Amino acid sequence: MNKTWDIPGGIHPPENKLQSLKQGIAEVPLPDILILPLNQHIGAPAMPVVKPGDTVLKGQLVAEPNGFVSAAVHAPSSGAIEAIEDRAIPHPSAMDASCIVIRTDGEDRWVDLHPNRDYRALTIRQLLNLVRDAGITGMGGAGFPSAVKLQPRQSIGTLIINATECEPYITADDGLIRERADEIVIGIDILAQILGNPQQILIGIENNKPEAYTALVNACESAAKNGAITSSIEVVSFATKYPSGGEKQLIQILTGQEVPSGKLPAELGIVCHNIGTVYAVFRAVYLGEPLISRITTVTGNSCTKPGNYEVLLGTPTNHLLGTAGFDEVLCQRLIMGGPMMGYTLNDLNAPVIKSTNCLLAADIVESPAGNPAQACIRCGHCSEVCPASLLPQQLYWYAKARDYDQLANHHLADCIECGACSYVCPSEIPLVQYYRAAKGEIRLIEQEVIVSDRARQRFEYHQERLTKAEQDRTAKREARREEARKKAAELAKNNSESSSADESDVNVDSEVIQAALARVSATKNSPEQELKRLERAVTAAENRLAKAEEKLRQCPDDDSRKKVLEAAVAQTRLRHDDAVNKLSRFKIADIASEQTQSANASAKLADDPTDKDQLASDRASLAIKNAQLKAARQADMSELEKLQNQHDSLQKRVEKARNRLEQAISDNDDNIDAYRVAVEKLDIKLNNSETAIANFVPDDRTSDTLHIEDSEQHN
Amino acid sequence: MPELSALQLLLTGVIAMVVLSAVFGAILGFAAIRFKVEGNPLVEQIDALLPQTQCGQCGHPGCRPYAQAIVDEGEAINHCPPGGQATINALANLLDIPAPELDEEHGEEAELKTVAYIREAECIGCTKCIVACPVDAILGAAKLMHTVIADECTGCDLCVEPCPVDCIDMLPVPKSLSDWHWDTPDQAVSTRRNTQLIATDREPDVAA
Numbered sequence: 008m009n010k011t012w013d014i015p016g017g018i019h020p021p022e023n024k025l026q027s028l029k030q031g032i033a034e035v036p037l038p039d040i041l042i043l044p045l046n047q048h049i050g051a052p053a054m055p056v057v058k059p060g061d062t063v064l065k066g067q068l069v070a071e072p073n074g075f076v077s078a079a080v081h082a083p084s085s086g087a088i089e090a091i092e093d094r095a096i097p098h099p100s101a102m103d104a105s106c107i108v109i110r111t112d113g114e115d116r117w118v119d120l121h122p123n124r125d126y127r128a129l130t131i132r133q134l135l136n137l138v139r140d141a142g143i144t145g146m147g148g149a150g151f152p153s154a155v156k157l158q159p160r161q162s163i164g165t166l167i168i169n170a171t172e173c174e175p176y177i178t179a180d181d182g183l184i185r186e187r188a189d190e191i192v193i194g195i196d197i198l199a200q201i202l203g204n205p206q207q208i209l210i211g212i213e214n215n216k217p218e219a220y221t222a223l224v225n226a227c228e229s230a231a232k233n234g235a236i237t238s239s240i241e242v243v244s245f246a247t248k249y250p251s252g253g254e255k256q257l258i259q260i261l262t263g264q265e266v267p268s269g270k271l272p273a274e275l276g277i278v279c280h281n282i283g284t285v286y287a288v289f290r291a292v293y294l295g296e297p298l299i300s301r302i303t304t305v306t307g308n309s310c311t312k313p314g315n316y317e318v319l320l321g322t323p324t325n326h327l328l329g330t331a332g333f334d335e336v337l338c339q340r341l342i343m344g345g346p347m348m349g350y351t352l353n354d355l356n357a358p359v360i361k362s363t364n365c366l367l368a369a370d371i372v373e374s375p376a377g378n379p380a381q382a383c384i385r386c387g388h389c390s391e392v393c394p395a396s397l398l399p400q401q402l403y404w405y406a407k408a409r410d411y412d413q414l415a416n417h418h419l420a421d422c423i424e425c426g427a428c429s430y431v432c433p434s435e436i437p438l439v440q441y442y443r444a445a446k447g448e449i450r451l452i453e454q455e456v457i458v459s460d461r462a463r464q465r466f467e468y469h470q471e472r473l474t475k476a477e478q479d480r481t482a483k484r485e486a487r488r489e490e491a492r493k494k495a496a497e498l499a500k501n502n503s504e505s506s507s508a509d510e511s512d513v514n515v516d517s518e519v520i521q522a523a524l525a526r527v528s529a530t531k532n533s534p535e536q537e538l539k540r541l542e543r544a545v546t547a548a549e550n551r552l553a554k555a556e557e558k559l560r561q562c563p564d565d566d567s568r569k570k571v572l573e574a575a576v577a578q579t580r581l582r583h584d585d586a587v588n589k590l591s592r593f594k595i596a597d598i599a600s601e602q603t604q605s606a607n608a609s610a611k612l613a614d615d616p617t618d619k620d621q622l623a624s625d626r627a628s629l630a631i632k633n634a635q636l637k638a639a640r641q642a643d644m645s646e647l648e649k650l651q652n653q654h655d656s657l658q659k660r661v662e663k664a665r666n667r668l669e670q671a672i673s674d675n676d677d678n679i680d681a682y683r684v685a686v687e688k689l690d691i692k693l694n695n696s697e698t699a700i701a702n703f704v705p706d707d708r709t710s711d712t713l714h715i716e717d718s719e720q721h722n
Numbered sequence: 723m724p725e726l727s728a729l730q731l732l733l734t735g736v737i738a739m740v741v742l743s744a745v746f747g748a749i750l751g752f753a754a755i756r757f758k759v760e761g762n763p764l765v766e767q768i769d770a771l772l773p774q775t776q777c778g779q780c781g782h783p784g785c786r787p788y789a790q791a792i793v794d795e796g797e798a799i800n801h802c803p804p805g806g807q808a809t810i811n812a813l814a815n816l817l818d819i820p821a822p823e824l825d826e827e828h829g830e831e832a833e834l835k836t837v838a839y840i841r842e843a844e845c846i847g848c849t850k851c852i853v854a855c856p857v858d859a860i861l862g863a864a865k866l867m868h869t870v871i872a873d874e875c876t877g878c879d880l881c882v883e884p885c886p887v888d889c890i891d892m893l894p895v896p897k898s899l900s901d902w903h904w905d906t907p908d909q910a911v912s913t914r915r916n917t918q919l920i921a922t923d924r925e926p927d928v929a930a
Contacts, residue, residue, distance in 0.1 A: 046899070100902040380907065406906070437907045447903020454901070459774035462876045465857040466776045466784055 009209070009243045012263040014256045016392040017248040018427045020175050020347070022215060023373075027178045027306040030314045032186055035330050040089065041109040041321030042358040043069065043080050044096045048144040049151045050076035055107055061088045064118040066297050069107050072139070078152045078361075079142035083299035083319035086111040095354035097324070097343050097363060106358075109321065120295040126197055127237075134201045134292060141291030142298045142361075146283030147252075148344060150362035153284050159273035163202045167261055168195055170212040170219065170282040171252030174345030177365040179302045180282050182315035184212075184219035188226035191282060194289030196236035202278060208240045210282070211257045213247040220244050249347065250425040254279045256394050268421050283364070303359055305331040309338035309368035318359045324366060325355035333368055340374040342367040347426040381434040389428035389438060395421045399428040399438055406441040411449050419445060541590040548583035555579045654696045661689045765789045771812045773805040776856035777878030779829045784856060798822065803829035804877075834894040836877040838870045844889035851881035851890060 046052035053070035063069060063082040070080040089110045093103040123129060123137070139154035147169060172180040184191060199208055212220050223242045230236045245251065245260055255266045258277055266272050272279055283301065290296045299320055306313040311332030318327055324341075325333075342349040343357075345365055352366075359366075367373075389399035397418055405413040422442050429438045555576040562569050668682040768789035775785070780801035782788040791797040792813075799813040800822040807824060814821035824831055840851070840860075847865040852858075859875045862868025870881075870890075882890045 098899065098902075099904065100899060102897075102899055102902060104899055440904055440907045443904035444906040451901060451903065455773075459772075461874070462774040462776065462857050463769070463785065465859070465874060466774065466786070469856060469858050470784070 009241055009261070010263075011243060011245040011260050014248070014251060014259050014394050015396045016394045016427060017250065018392050018430055019247070020249055020430060022247075023176045023306070024178050024181070024215070026313045027176070027304045027315060028181065030312075032182050032302060032315045032317050033312075033330075035316050035318050035322060035327055037084060037111055037113060037115060038319070038322045038326040039111060040323070041083050041086070041111060041319060042094050042323060042356070043083075043107045043109065043321040044094075044358065044360055045070055045080065045105045045107065046096075047080070047150060047320070047360040047362065048078040049149060050074065050078070050155075052105065053077060053080050053142075055091050057088050057091075057107065059088050059090050062086070062112075063088060063109065064116050066118045066120065066299060068140075068297075069109075072142075072152075076152055076155055078144050079140060079297070080107065081142055081297040081299050082109055083321050084109070084111045085114050085116040095357040097352055097357045097360055099350035101353055122295040123292050126292050127200065129292075131201055131203070134197060137292050137295075138201070138288055140297070141287070143284060143287045143291060144298075144361045145281055146287060146301060146362065146364065147281035148348070148362050148364055150360075153280065153288070156278065156280070157198070157201050159202075159271075159278060161273050161276055163205045163273065163278050164276040165207040165209065165262060165278075166195070166199055166202055166205045167257060167277060167279040168208070168210040168282050168285055169252060169254070169257055169279055170210050170216075170223070171257055172216070173213060173247070173249045173252035174347050174365075175249070176306050176367050177304050177345050178306075179304045179315055179364045181216050181219050182304070183283060183286060183302045184216070185222050187286060188219075188222040189230065190289045190293075191223070191286050192226045192230045192236060192240065193293055194285035194287075195240055196230075196238055197288055197292050198280060198285060199238040204238060205276075205278075208238050209261050210240060210242045211251075211261050212242060212244050213251065214244045215247040250394055250423065250427065253394065253423045253425060255423070268418060298361060301359070301361065301363070303327070303363050304365040305333075305368070306365065307338070307342075307368035308370035308373055309334050318363075320361060321358045323356050323358055324352065327359060328355070328366065328368065331366075331368075337370045338368045339371045339376075340369050342369060342374075346374075347430065348424060377437075378435050380436045383434055383436060386433060388431040388433065392427040392431050394425060394427065395423060397422060402445075403436065403438055403441055406445040409445070409448070411445070411452065414445055414449070419449070422446075538590075538593060541586065541593050545583070545586045545590050548579070548586040552576070552579045552583045650696060650700050654693070654700055657689065657693045657696055661686070661693055664689050762793055765793050767816055768792055768813060771805075771809060771816060772802060773809060773876075775804040775876040775878045777804055777876070777880060778856075779803050781828070792817075798825065800825045801828045803831050806831035832877075836879075836892040836894050837872050837875045838877065838879075838881055839872075839891045839893045840868055840870055841889040841891065842867050842869060844887055846887055848886055850884040850886065854880045854884045856880060 045055065051072075051074040054073045055070045057063060057069045062085075064085045065082060067082045068079055069082050069088070072079050086109045089108040091105065091107050094106040094108065096102070096104045096106065098104070126134065129137075135154055135157060138157060139152075143153045144150040145153060145156070170180055170184060172178070195208060195210070199205060210223055212223065214220070220242060227236075227240045227242060231239065243261055250256055251260055254272065258272055258275070258279060259265050262275075262277065264275055264277070266275060266277075287298050287301075291298065300317055301320065302315050303318045304313075304315050305327060310328070311334070313331060316327060316330065324343075328341075341352045341355070343352040343363060343366060344350060346367060346369070349365065349367060383400055383403060385400060387400070389403075390397070393399055395418075401417050402414060402419055402422070405411075405417065406419075419442060422439075424439050424443060426439045429436070429440075432438060555572070559569070559572045559576050562572055664682065664686045668679070668686050671679045671682050765786070766789075769786050772785040772789060778784065780788045780797075782791055782797075788797065788802070792799060799817065799819070800810050802809050803824060807821075810824060811821045838851075838860075845862075845867045847862060847867060849862065849864050849868070851868060852860045852862055856878060857874055857876055859871045860868050860881060861871060877892065877895075879892060882892060
């Protein structure tokens with residue numbers, strides 16, 4: 008007898024296993040339709056390889072694994088593919104998911120099978136492929152693809168077969184072992200071969216299943232005796248306690264080793280498989296049959312014929328329940344799985360899948376309506392029964408407060424959701440549901456972190472790309488500017504070489520530029536600023552003139568530069584006069600515009616004699632002043648020039664238009680009318696501009712009149 | 723053994739202190755140079771908490787600039803609608819300040835996560851949305867149809883505005899089995915009244 012260890016916590020709920028063990032494994036009549044969800048396992052959903060309308064045979068592949076952690080799906084009976092669509096699936100979310108629907112033809116015809124009775128002749132790789140191609144997943148409830156679990160990176164010293172079946176009501180494994188122990192033993196031998204013949208092979212079974220225990224012991228002995236298996240298998244029986252069937256718990260019971268938090272049993276050299284999985288492996292390898300059926304317990308007071316049924320995968324639950332004498336009126340709650348870890352199934356069309364070990368049709372006695380949850384009284388019962396040695400009441404507070412950091416600190420991830428804490432809670436707090444919700448939220452947050460990290464990275468790359476493009480542009484611009492500067496320098500050099508290197512010339516150049524700049528700024532300046540600027544210009548011109556004259560005086564008579572200097576002085580004087588002129592003109596204009604304003608405001612003070620006296624000194628200015636008074640307020644000399652320019656260009660356009668018209672008339676063009684209209688319009692414009700100029704400067708009237716006469720002649 | 727005078731004792735003490743401070747100063751100085759942290763680690767920490775939608779609703783051109791502004795300019799931490807109250811709480815926790823409510827001026831917290839979807843038949847291939855996308859999640863070229871890489875789209879909305887033919891919709895991300903999880907019991911039984919009362923206090927209509 009092997010030594011066993013105890014696990015912390017645990018509970019002893021009523022077992023209720025006898026109801027479903029009264030009869031042997033029963034057959035279920037072939038249903039009309041089979042609904043095969045593509046995702047009956049943990050991992051990526053399978054990819055359909057059939058399309059609606061196809062006929063399939065029993066055991067034919069209908070969906071292949073999509074990735075490493077995925078499992079194939081096979082047709083459980085022969086028939087035609089009716090649809091591939093979203094159907095109700097057994098899942099706590101009550102959501103629909105993609106399913107292959109097969110309408111059975113009743114013939115139940117098999118595909119060609121390839122049994123491997125001499126499985127020892129096969130390599131590990133071949134055996135693994137057989138397991139993988141058969142679509143085998145963990146049959147205990149979680150549904151992890153078995154082939155993945157059978158190729159650990161570590162070498163395996165201990166293979167543990169889980170025949171514990173600790174949850175109340177469920178007897179699927181018990182019933183299976185009682186009737187098919189010999190097949191199971193061969194399945195264990197196959198697994199041992201795949202895992203490289205581990206030194207130790209243990210079958211863990213609770214002591215509430217003496218028949219199954221005896222059957223297993225006998226099967227192992229006879230198989231070892233007649234040489235059917237080479238490995239030595241130990242069947243270990245231990246005290247019944249919920250949840251000793253949890254993988255980590257069973258490992259602790261059988262080996263005394265605790266699987267560290269966040270690690271896999273394989274890291275301790277241990278692999279654990281459910282006994283139902285072992286039987287499926289036997290069928291897959293020894294008989295060549297893929298996983299198309301399983302043993303499911305149908306029990307509960309709402310069923311008149313509770314028991315274990317061999318069900319084709321995809322059988323709708325209402326078909327199975329009908330076989331078991333299900334009374335819908337009596338049923339308070341239909342649970343898929345056991346009473347501790349199962350979930351309510353609301354849609355009876357949902358099918359039986361690979362991990363469906365039990366259907367519990369509980370009546371009101373078995374599943375009374377729960378009382379409302381009350382406040383936690385910190386009794387500590389939950390932490391006494393926790394098989395993972397956690398602090399459930401702390402987890403409860405933190406889950407309620409959504410304090411995910413603290414939940415992590417209190418090892419929420421190690422919770423196996425066995426429900427022992429909820430079972431003993433005197434306040435009937437649905438503790439496990441809090442943990443499940445918190446786990447789900449933490450998982451979502453982790454996913455979001457991954458997504459946001461990727462978004463951050465992409466954003467940074469995006470920014471980097473933009474910066475680089477901007478830098479490239481700047482560099483190009485800089486290069487162009489550099490080139491232009493070089494060219495300009497060369498040009499200047501050439502110019503200075505060709506023309507005589509003259510100081511005053513350069514001065515003139517710079518002054519021209521200054522004047523241009525001044526003009527530009529003048530257009531933007533206010534009258535006060537303009538006045539100041541002009542005054543400054545006059546003073547500067549005076550200074551320059553004085554300096555130039557000084558230079559000229561100092562210069563000896565025979566110097567060759569004298570002439571140049573004289574010219575410079577003359578130029579400066581001109582400029583000075585110009586500046587003075589400008590200043591006086593500006594003053595007059597300024598005063599004139601002021602006067603216009605005052606005239607508009609009160610009476611006609613335009614011809615005020617005092618004003619006239621003040622300005623009489625400059626006759627030309629006076630004339631301009633009169634013009635200002637007559638014209639619009641803002642009018643000034645430059646405006647007049649503009650008008651004249653406009654007038655000139657208009658005249659040219661009129662002439663052109665007239666020529667075109669004449670040409671058109673002589674050619675008898677189609678567009679004569681258009682040209683005529685254009686000429687008329689231009690004439691009107693020309694007249695307008697002439698009137699404007701005429702009103703503007705009365706002194707220039709003669710020339711304007713000439714223009715008008717000119718245009719009249721054209722007309 | 724010669725008696726140490728008070729002066730000698732004092733001197734010994736002073737020298738010891740000087741030597742110790744010199745040694746530790748040297749160690750600290752070395753550490754300051756050797757383990758100098760590049761950039762402001764607080765910006766990184768804040769940036770890590772932001773949702774990285776890069777939507778600019780906070781008034782900054784992306785999440786990192788907002789994090790920078792929080793650190794450098796003391797920008798308020800409640801300007802991020804996509805992150806919502808959860809992000810504000812996390813930021814408040816990090817910065818050790820009381821958590822304010824979300825500033826509604828910058829938008830409301832979205833109930834559903836959305837993703838951009840281009841009605842491809844209407845797309846004229848103007849590339850304006852591609853330019854607008856902060857995470858380069860739109861694929862296409864000039865005068866060719868564009869499409870959104872849904873997995874990379876952060877749902878920031880920035881591509882909707884520039885589209886001249888208004889062919890971009892923000893669609894809610896469909897709930898799938900992979901992101902389903904159990905509800906907390908509070909939400910699950912919220913329709914039932916008096917769930918927190920002790921059983922004997924229940925009202926008759928609830929018990930019935």
